[in-house]
Amino acid sequence: MTKKINLENELKLMVALDLTEMDPILLGYVSFLCKVWNIEHLYFTHNIKKYKLYDLYDDFLEEGITVEDIVDRGLQKTIDKHYTSSVPHTVLITSDDYTESILSHLAEEYKIDVMVTGNKNELQGTGALSQKLVRMLDAHVLLVPEEAKHTMQNVLVPTDFSSGSAKCFPVASSLVERSGGKVEAIHVYSLPSFFFPYINTEKVIDKTKLHLKEKVKQFRKKYKLSEELPFRSFDREDMSVVEAIEFHAEKGDFDIIVVSARGGNNITSLFVGSVTNDLLIRNRRMPLLVIK
Numbered sequence: 001m002t003k004k005i006n007l008e009n010e011l012k013l014m015v016a017l018d019l020t021e022m023d024p025i026l027l028g029y030v031s032f033l034c035k036v037w038n039i040e041h042l043y044f045t046h047n048i049k050k051y052k053l054y055d056l057y058d059d060f061l062e063e064g065i066t067v068e069d070i071v072d073r074g075l076q077k078t079i080d081k082h083y084t085s086s087v088p089h090t091v092l093i094t095s096d097d098y099t100e101s102i103l104s105h106l107a108e109e110y111k112i113d114v115m116v117t118g119n120k121n122e123l124q125g126t127g128a129l130s131q132k133l134v135r136m137l138d139a140h141v142l143l144v145p146e147e148a149k150h151t152m153q154n155v156l157v158p159t160d161f162s163s164g165s166a167k168c169f170p171v172a173s174s175l176v177e178r179s180g181g182k183v184e185a186i187h188v189y190s191l192p193s194f195f196f197p198y199i200n201t202e203k204v205i206d207k208t209k210l211h212l213k214e215k216v217k218q219f220r221k222k223y224k225l226s227e228e229l230p231f232r233s234f235d236r237e238d239m240s241v242v243e244a245i246e247f248h249a250e251k252g253d254f255d256i257i258v259v260s261a262r263g264g265n266n267i268t269s270l271f272v273g274s275v276t277n278d279l280l281i282r283n284r285r286m287p288l289l290v291i292k
Helices: 022-036 054-062 067-082 099-109 128-136 168-175 201-223 241-251 274-280
Strands: 011-016 039-048 089-095 114-119 140-145 154-158 182-189 231-235 256-260 288-291
Touching (some): 011 022, 011 099, 022 039, 022 114, 039 099, 089 099, 099 128, 114 128, 168 182, 168 256, 168 288, 182 201, 182 241, 201 231, 231 241, 241 274, 256 274
Parallel strands (some): 011 039, 011 114, 114 140, 154 182, 154 256, 182 231
C-alpha cells in the first residue's frame, strides 16, 4: 500500500532514467526532494528495449561487452555527477519491450511510494508512458519538466470538490511544511453563455459565485480543511479546464501542481480523470504530482 506523502513517513522513490539530457534534470530535482521529503531509499532504473538492439548484440558479445554493462557505466557516470544527496540508492537495469509494464512490476516488488519521470518538451511525445503509469501503478507519479525549479514554496491544488481531489490537500500541506510556503486551491467553472442573450448576466454571475461559496464551505467542513486555505474560483471563458489551470499556475508562479488520479467519477482505478489525463500530456514549467 502506497504511503501518504508527509514528513513522518520514510518514502521509497523510483526514478526512471533514459540516458538522455533529461537525466541530469531528474537527478538534480530528486536531490532537492531529499531535502524536503523523508526519503528512505532511491531506485534509479533504466529499461533497455530489446527490439531496438537486436542488430547490435552480436558485436557487443564478440567484444565481451553486454548492453547492460554499457548502460550501467553510462548511468553510474551521470549519477555520480548529478546526484548530490546522501540518501542511499540502487541502480536497476532491465530489458523488456514494454517499459510501463516492467516499471509497474518493479514498483510493486520494491514497494515504491512515488514514481518520478521526466516531462520533456520535445521528447515526451504524446505522454502515453505517463498516462499508462498513472493507470497501472499503485504509487503516486511525479512528472518533472525540464524547467523545474528547486523550490516548494507555492503549491496549487485544482479541485472539483470530489473525494479524490480532497486527498491532495494533506499532501500539498506536507510539501510546504518545512519551507513555510503556501497552498492554494482552484476550482475552474464555466458559465452557460448561450443563455446570456435571454437572461441577466450579472445575476447569473452573482448566483454562481454564491453557489461556489457554499460549495467551498461544505467542502471545507466535510474534509476538515483549514479556513486559512485560500480557494480561487476561475471562469475558464474560452479556455479548456486544463488551459485555465495552467494559466493560473503560470500567473501565480506556482512551484508544483498536485492533482488526484481520479476526479468525481470513481467507477474504477483503470480510468484516469479527464482533467488529470489532459494535464499528463501537456508541457509545463512546473512539476505535476498525481496522487493515487
